[in-house]
Amino acid sequence: LAQALVFRKLIASRLCTFPQKQLTLHIELHIMALSEGQVGVMRGMILAASFNLLILLLGMYRKLPEDLIMLPCPEADNCDVSLQLSFAFRWDILLFLPLGLSIGRLAKYRFFSPADIDAAVSSSKGTDTAKVLNAIIQNTLEQSVYCFAAHLCFAATMPNKFQGAVPLGACLFFAGRILFITGYDQGGPGRALGFALGWASSNILWITILVYNFSSALQMDPESRKVFSLLGCTILFVFVVKGVLSGKRAQAMERTADRSTTTALLT
Numbered sequence: 224l225a226q227a228l229v230f231r232k233l234i235a236s237r238l239c240t241f242p243q244k245q246l247t248l249h250i251e252l253h254i255m256a257l258s259e260g261q262v263g264v265m266r267g268m269i270l271a272a273s274f275n276l277l278i279l280l281l282g283m284y285r286k287l288p289e290d291l292i293m294l295p296c297p298e299a300d301n302c303d304v305s306l307q308l309s310f311a312f313r314w315d316i317l318l319f320l321p322l323g324l325s326i327g328r329l330a331k332y333r334f335f336s337p338a339d340i341d342a343a344v345s346s347s348k349g350t351d352t353a354k355v356l357n358a359i360i361q362n363t364l365e366q367s368v369y370c371f372a373a374h375l376c377f378a379a380t381m382p383n384k385f386q387g388a389v390p391l392g393a394c395l396f397f398a399g400r401i402l403f404i405t406g407y408d409q410g411g412p413g414r415a416l417g418f419a420l421g422w423a424s425s426n427i428l429w430i431t432i433l434v435y436n437f438s439s440a441l442q443m444d445p446e447s448r449k450v451f452s453l454l455g456c457t458i459l460f461v462f463v464v465k466g467v468l469s470g471k472r473a474q475a476m477e478r479t480a481d482r483s484t485t486t487a488l489l490t
Contacts, residue, residue, distance in 0.1 A: 263412025271419030275395060279427050282391040285384065292387040295378075302383035310386065311378035314393040318367045318374075321400035325363050329356040359407055362418075363400060370396050370425040377428050380436055392428055396421040 257265070281287045295310035296302035332353060333339040339353040374389050399420025406413035 260411045264415040267412060267415030268419045268423075271399070271416050272423040275420065275423040275427055278391055278395065279388050279424060282387040283385045283431070285387065287387075291391075293390045294383060294386050296383050299383065302386070304379055307378040307383065307386055308375065311374045311389050314390045315371055315374050317393040317397040318371050321397065321404060322360070322363045322367050325356070325360045325404060329353065329360060332356055355407065359404055363404070366396075366400070366418075366421050366425070370421060373425045373428040373432070376432050380432055385431075388428060388431070392424040395424045399424075 278287075282292060285292055294302075295306045336350060336353065339349050370392070374392065377389060378386065399417045399422075402417030402420065403414045404417070406417055
């Protein structure tokens with residue numbers, strides 16, 4: 224009987240205070256103080272993203288000095304896609320130079336480190352420095368491929384007048400990777416600016432590609448509009464399903480926490 228009374232009081236109190244607890248949790252999440260490292264990362268990301276957006280937009284709309292704007296066909300309004308792709312390929316050499324530098328650094332370190340010279344077949348787990356250098360290679364490879372794909376799609380689908388963004392993006396990526404590699408040992412704030420310089424430039428180009436091609440598709444024949452409409456509905460459906468599943472997962476976790484709390488109080 225005593226356990227039943229305790230359980231009844233517990234349920235009544237939770238029903239009365241549930242909205243208040245939700246509101247308190249919501250407020251606490253929003254006013255939660257960020258750590259010094261998080262503030263440094265956020266500052267670097269915002270600074271790099273803003274600088275990227277400014278430079279790339281000025282380059283695409285040819286508002287920079289003429290010496291800084293390079294196009295595959297400077298004297299023509301239209302340009303063959305093959306010329307635009309070859310133009311992008313030449314500039315994208317800059318994307319893979321930091322990757323080669325990172326691989327060379329790890330190879331040099333392993334050669335002079337007895338604990339790392341055997342690499343994966345070594346009986347030891349390796350040194351922390353080798354792990355850091357390997358992490359730099361992995362991140363640089365991922366970002367290089369991502370940026371390379373963005374530049375190729377941009378060169379293949381965007382007009383000649385916007386192609387000035389490709390060399391600017393390649394230079395921003397190269398500078399960002401150098402800052403990322405040299406600042407990796409300084410933690411999140413030390414590598415945030417370099418990471419965001421390359422990552423943000425790729426994302427800006429991807430967004431530009433999607434917006435331009437979607438707006439162009441709206442001016443095409445009805446069949447093309449149907450294809451893009453179907454694609455949009457599919458993406459929307461995926462996000463809706465993901466939101467529903469996430470909500471159910473959160474409810475299940477909350478019920479599990481409630482059961483754990485009730486069991487702890489009863490015992």
